[in-house]
Amino acid sequence: MILSVDDESDITDLVSFHLTRAGYEVTTAASGREALDAVQARRPDLILLDLMLPDIDGFGVCEILRRTPDTATIPIVIVSAWSTTDTRELGLELGALDYMTKPFSPRDLTERVRHLLNLRSTRQSKAIS
Numbered sequence: 001m002i003l004s005v006d007d008e009s010d011i012t013d014l015v016s017f018h019l020t021r022a023g024y025e026v027t028t029a030a031s032g033r034e035a036l037d038a039v040q041a042r043r044p045d046l047i048l049l050d051l052m053l054p055d056i057d058g059f060g061v062c063e064i065l066r067r068t069p070d071t072a073t074i075p076i077v078i079v080s081a082w083s084t085t086d087t088r089e090l091g092l093e094l095g096a097l098d099y100m101t102k103p104f105s106p107r108d109l110t111e112r113v114r115h116l117l118n119l120r121s122t123r124q125s126k127a128i129s
Contacts, residue, residue, distance in 0.1 A: 022114070048109075052081070058080065
């Protein structure tokens with residue numbers, strides 16, 4: 001399951017549409033608090049996280065998830081309109097695996113999600129063997 005976190009419903013609708021069409025289950029959250037609650041209710045395989053959220057910003061959500069042992073390994077992709085190098089670097093330093101800027105190509109998003117989930121699956125298989 002993929003958790004898409006964005007306070008703009010147009011974005012979460014777009015993400016849900018394309019990823020569902022690609023065969024993924026998608027859940028959405030419109031705030032940082034909602035995202036953290038959703039992660040506790042059902043641990044996602046990957047999180048698409050906006051930075052500009054109404055309560056806890058995406059940086060804060062990323063930091064909280066990385067400090068919590070149960071959620072520290074969930075892959076996070078920041079999807080934000082902020083496109084500065086400093087913002088990208090901070091997101092990656094806080095533990096995001098990738099950073100996409102808005103507007104984004106739905107095809108690019110789907111390919112990145114597929115790639116990150118395949119990497120995670122490969123790593124988990126190697127860890128088990």
